[in-house]
Amino acid sequence: MIKEWSKQLITLVLLAAVIAAIAIIATEKTLILGIFFPIIFVLIILYTVKDVQISLSVQSPQRLKVGEEAYFYVKIVSKGGFGLFNITLPTFSEMEIVEGTNVCLMFKSFREREKEVSFKIRTTRRGIFDLSNTEITYIPVIGIVKSEKITIQTSKTIEVVPAITMLKKSQFQFRSKVIKPRIAISRLGPPSNDFESIRDYIPGDPYKTINWKATARRNSQEKLLVNVYEREGMKTFIFILDRGSNMLSGSSSNNPLEYSIPLILSGAKYLTSKGSNVGFWETRTFSETKAPYIQPSSGADTYTKLRRILIRVEAVRNKNIKYKADKTLSHIIAETLPQVMLITSLNESNYGNISEFSSSLMASGARLTIMDILSEGISAKYRREDISGLFQRKIIKNTKSGIYKAFPSGCTIVQWEPVSENLGIAAARLAMLSGW
Amino acid sequence: MRYQVSLYIGIASFISYSLLLLLISSYLLAQMVIIISIILFVLGIFIMSSFSSEERSTEPRNKLKFIAVLLPIMMIIFSRGYLAQHFTGFYSYNTADTIFIAVLFPIAELSVVILSNYESAIYFGKRSERAGYNMEDVDQELGRFSRVILLITLLSVALGYVSFLAVLTLPTFDIGLIPALIIFFAVIIILMRNTISKTS
Numbered sequence: 203m204i205k206e207w208s209k210q211l212i213t214l215v216l217l218a219a220v221i222a223a224i225a226i227i228a229t230e231k232t233l234i235l236g237i238f239f240p241i242i243f244v245l246i247i248l249y250t251v252k253d254v255q256i257s258l259s260v261q262s263p264q265r266l267k268v269g270e271e272a273y274f275y276v277k278i279v280s281k282g283g284f285g286l287f288n289i290t291l292p293t294f295s296e297m298e299i300v301e302g303t304n305v306c307l308m309f310k311s312f313r314e315r316e317k318e319v320s321f322k323i324r325t326t327r328r329g330i331f332d333l334s335n336t337e338i339t340y341i342p343v344i345g346i347v348k349s350e351k352i353t354i355q356t357s358k359t360i361e362v363v364p365a366i367t368m369l370k371k372s373q374f375q376f377r378s379k380v381i382k383p384r385i386a387i388s389r390l391g392p393p394s395n396d397f398e399s400i401r402d403y404i405p406g407d408p409y410k411t412i413n414w415k416a417t418a419r420r421n422s423q424e425k426l427l428v429n430v431y432e433r434e435g436m437k438t439f440i441f442i443l444d445r446g447s448n449m450l451s452g453s454s455s456n457n458p459l460e461y462s463i464p465l466i467l468s469g470a471k472y473l474t475s476k477g478s479n480v481g482f483w484e485t486r487t488f489s490e491t492k493a494p495y496i497q498p499s500s501g502a503d504t505y506t507k508l509r510r511i512l513i514r515v516e517a518v519r520n521k522n523i524k525y526k527a528d529k530t531l532s533h534i535i536a537e538t539l540p541q542v543m544l545i546t547s548l549n550e551s552n553y554g555n556i557s558e559f560s561s562s563l564m565a566s567g568a569r570l571t572i573m574d575i576l577s578e579g580i581s582a583k584y585r586r587e588d589i590s591g592l593f594q595r596k597i598i599k600n601t602k603s604g605i606y607k608a609f610p611s612g613c614t615i616v617q618w619e620p621v622s623e624n625l626g627i628a629a630a631r632l633a634m635l636s637g638w
Numbered sequence: 639m640r641y642q643v644s645l646y647i648g649i650a651s652f653i654s655y656s657l658l659l660l661l662i663s664s665y666l667l668a669q670m671v672i673i674i675s676i677i678l679f680v681l682g683i684f685i686m687s688s689f690s691s692e693e694r695s696t697e698p699r700n701k702l703k704f705i706a707v708l709l710p711i712m713m714i715i716f717s718r719g720y721l722a723q724h725f726t727g728f729y730s731y732n733t734a735d736t737i738f739i740a741v742l743f744p745i746a747e748l749s750v751v752i753l754s755n756y757e758s759a760i761y762f763g764k765r766s767e768r769a770g771y772n773m774e775d776v777d778q779e780l781g782r783f784s785r786v787i788l789l790i791t792l793l794s795v796a797l798g799y800v801s802f803l804a805v806l807t808l809p810t811f812d813i814g815l816i817p818a819l820i821i822f823f824a825v826i827i828i829l830m831r832n833t834i835s836k837t838s
Contacts, residue, residue, distance in 0.1 A: 221743075224715045232736045233715060234805060236743040238798035243751065246790050246797075248833060286762070286783060303772050307762065307779040311786040343787070 247284065247343060250312055254340050254350060255282030260292055260333065260358065267365040268464075271300060271324045278317045280310040285342040289319075292356040294331035296455055297323045327455035328364040328463060328513050363513060364464045367625045369472040369633075398430045438498045438538040439473050439636065440481040440531075440568070441466045444546035444556070445493075449517040451547065451577035458547040458575035459517045461620040465573070465628055466545060470508050472629075473638060474500050481540070482508050483531050487521045495530065498538060523552075525559035527566065535566040541636045542568040547575045548615075553605045560613045571636045572615045573628070574602070579621040640781025641763070644756035644788065645683075651749035652679055652706070655742055659710050662738065663730045671713050679706035686757050703753050707746045714739060740802070744795045755787040 218237040225233035261275040276291050291304040302321030309315075336354040400416055403426035416427040443466065449459035470480045481498035494511045496504060527535065535542070542563055546556055556572075564570050578601075606615050614635045618628040632638070656679075659672050682702030715721065717731035718739075731739075759780040766776040813821075 221711070221715070224721075229718075231806070232739045233718065233743070235740050235798060235802050236711070236747065238801045239744050239747045239794050240751075242797045242801065243790065243794040245829070246794060286779070303770050305766075305769060305771050307766065307771065307776050309779045309783040309786070311782065343783070 251284040251342065252282035254280075254352065256280045256287060256338060256340075256352060256354070258289075258291075258336055258354060260336075260356060262333070262358065262360065264359075265361045265363060266325050267363055268325050268328050269365050271322055273320050273322050274304075276319045278308060278319065280308065280315045283310050283340055283342070284312070285310065285340060288339040288341065290337040291319060291321070292333040292336050292358070293323065294333050294360055296327035296329060296331065296362070297325050300324045325362045327460060328362050330513060331360050331362065333358045333360065361513065363509060364467055366464050366468040366471060367629070369468050369626070369629050396431060400427050401430055402426070403428045437473075437637070438479040438481065438540035439469075439638075440483065440498060440534070440540045440542045441470065442531075442542060442544045442563075443482070443484045443512075443515065444523070444544065445485050445487075445515065445517045446523040446546070446552055447517060447519045447521075448547045448549050448552050448577065449575075450519060452580035456580055457517075458577050458580065458620075459515075461575055461580075461618070461625075462545040462573070463512045463515070464625055465618075465632070467505070467509060467512060468625060468629055469543070469632065469638070470505055472633075474502065474505050476638075478638075479538070479540075480504055480508070481534065482511065483528075484511075484515060485523045485525060486528075487518050488524050489521070490524075492528075495528075497530070498534060498540060523555070525555040527559075527563060532566050535563065535568045539567045539569070542570045543573060543632060543636055544570060545573045545575070547577045548572075548602065548605050549577070550605070553608055557608045557610070561610050564610055564612055569636075570613045571632060572609070572613060573632055574615055574617050576602075576617055576619045579619045640777050641756060641759035641784040643781075644752050644759065644784045647788065648749050648753035648756055649683070651745050651752065652676075655707075655745045655749060656710070658738070658742060658745075659713075663728075665728065665730050668713060668728050668730060671709050675706040675709040678702045678709070682706060683753075687760070700753070700757055703750055707750050711743070711746060714742070740799075744798055748791055748795055751791050752788060755784055755791075759784055 218240045221233055221236035225231075225236075256278065257280075258276055258278045261277075263272045266272055274291070274293075278287075278289065280287060287308040287310060289306050289308060291306070293299070293304050300322050302319070304321050306317070306319050308317050333356040335356050338352040338354065340350040340352060342349065400413055403412065407428045411428040411431070413427045413429045417425070420427065443459075443462060445459075449462070450457050452458075466482070470482070473480050477500055479498035479500050480496070482496040484493050484495070486493045496507050496511065534540070544556070544560065544563075546552075548556060560570055560572065602617070609615060616628075616631040616635055618631070620628070656672055656676050660669060663669055663672070679702065682700045685702070686700040713728045714731050716725035717728035722729055722732045763773075763776060763780055767773060
């Protein structure tokens with residue numbers, strides 16, 4: 203437009219000049235009128251234009267949850283300039299606009315102009331994001347003044363925290379397929395009066411714990427069922443998160459890593475609320491000397507620390523992961539004999555290393571449960587909508603059975619197909635096998 | 639759309655300009671020139687509208703509107719003064735009233751400027767449509783843009799007449815050649831200085 207206006211105005215001025223020349227030749231005074239109009243038009247605009255002056259204020263929430271929607275309110279004030287402002291308002295990566303738009307036009311004439319714009323966004327991924335700068339293209343109404351690109355810094359960050367599911371005890375109080383040890387591997391105190399679950403009787407169980415009603419209901423199998431009570435003292439649970447490239451299958455906001463974060467946080471929230479000790483480690487690359495970790499502890503502070511780490515955690519692409527427990531983790535495992543939950547996504551290329559890692563953890567004294575997040579379904583979701591189902595259950599089980607055989611016998615593996623199964627199901631599976 | 643008003647005013651101005659010219663000329667050559675200019679004008683609008691529906695990075699230019707307006711103006715110019723002796727085909731315009739001619743020029747130029755404004759607005763409108771803008775908001779902003787340009791254009795026309803009257807009446811003051819030249823150069827220097835400072 204700038205170019206066009208410029209040319210048109212130049213044409214108008216030229217037109218005036220030509221008319222003036224011909225008017226002189228033709229000795230006709232009336233023709234002078236043709237000179238005035240374009241010149242006055244240009245002068246009016248030139249003399250009313252002030253230097254460009256534009257400012258804006260953004261009102262946005264500082265913290266959001268993944269999947270949450272929020273409004274951004276932007277107030278634009280222009281005190282100078284005369285023309286159109288083409289404005290791109292600040293946003294951040296990993297979000298989508300669900301209502302309104304972040305681009306707008308604003309025409310500023312002689313008077314000061316204010317404009318309010320709002321748009322609604324939905325967060326798609328956790329993280330700490332810097333709001334982008336506001337990009338403005340000023341297109342003066344008169345082309346003699348050049349168009350200008352203006353950047354307004356937006357020094358604002360938005361923290362997008364993972365959306366967790368509040369797990370309830372009732373979700374895990376069904377009969378576990380795996381017999382929980384009477385003497386916990388983790389160092390525990392005596393049983394309390396808090397009911398935890400029902401399981402098959404094992405010789406040595408106190409008679410008072412036999413649940414006669416439940417046994418009667420299942421009399422066909424002629425097996426006794428006993429109540430399991432929570433033990434006093436603190437169990438120790440350690441989450442280990444795999445940061446390998448296997449955790450990036452799918453899109454940036456829909457991959458095993460993104461699914462594992464709410465699972466860990468939901469689990470940690472539940473476990474800390476039960477008084478258990480929760481620790482967290484993440485796998486490192488060979489070039490990383492250290493990675494953030496949380497020593498097993500209980501209380502809200504542990505959860506807050508864990509959330510802070512998990513907001514920032516990123517998987518690494520094209521780098522080999524060092525599947526080896528560091529000194530601190532090895533020491534803690536030997537000391538507390540914890541329940542370790544390794545959250546990963548097993549595939550043909552990484553299962554050998556993870557299997558070795560599992561063996562070493564178990565050798566240190568950990569009781570290990572591996573949560574295998576099935577990435578095939580996630581990837582399939584982005585190829586064809588209807589093909590996702592094909593990967594579920596049978597095909598995946600067949601392909602995975604060979605992989606699982608490579609793992610030590612004491613290690614339990616649970617699968618989670620996040621595309622078709624919600625977080626509650628995954629947590630319940632993990633809880634059953636890990637003794638939450 | 640709100641900025642369509644520019645198109646209507648532009649067309650109305652040109653139609654009144656063409657009709658006035660047709661009314662005062664009985665010569666076939668002059669009438670032919672006016673009809674050609676009307677055809678060019680309509681064609682220009684048509685081409686400009688079809689351009690706007692295409693994906694373009696630069697604004698389409700409608701040069702035909704300039705030619706359409708210029709043709710009759712040239713015709714009038716050649717019919718005035720001693721040039722008329724050489725271009726007898728347009729002689730009928732020589733007999734036309736001076737005030738009548740004075741009305742025609744601003745109308746023609748107003749038509750060009752208003753149409754240019756409309757073309758810019760429609761170009762921006764079409765581009766915004768594909769770029770995810772809120773079209774209601776864009777329409778409002780371009781409507782404001784068109785209104786302001788229209789106001790400036792009308793003001794320019796009015797001031798043009800005032801200036802013309804000033805030119806006509808100033809010689810009656812008989813201020814003398816030297817003071818007149820001084821005033822003239824003073825005005826020119828002031829305007830130039832301000833223009834340079836504004837555009838630098």
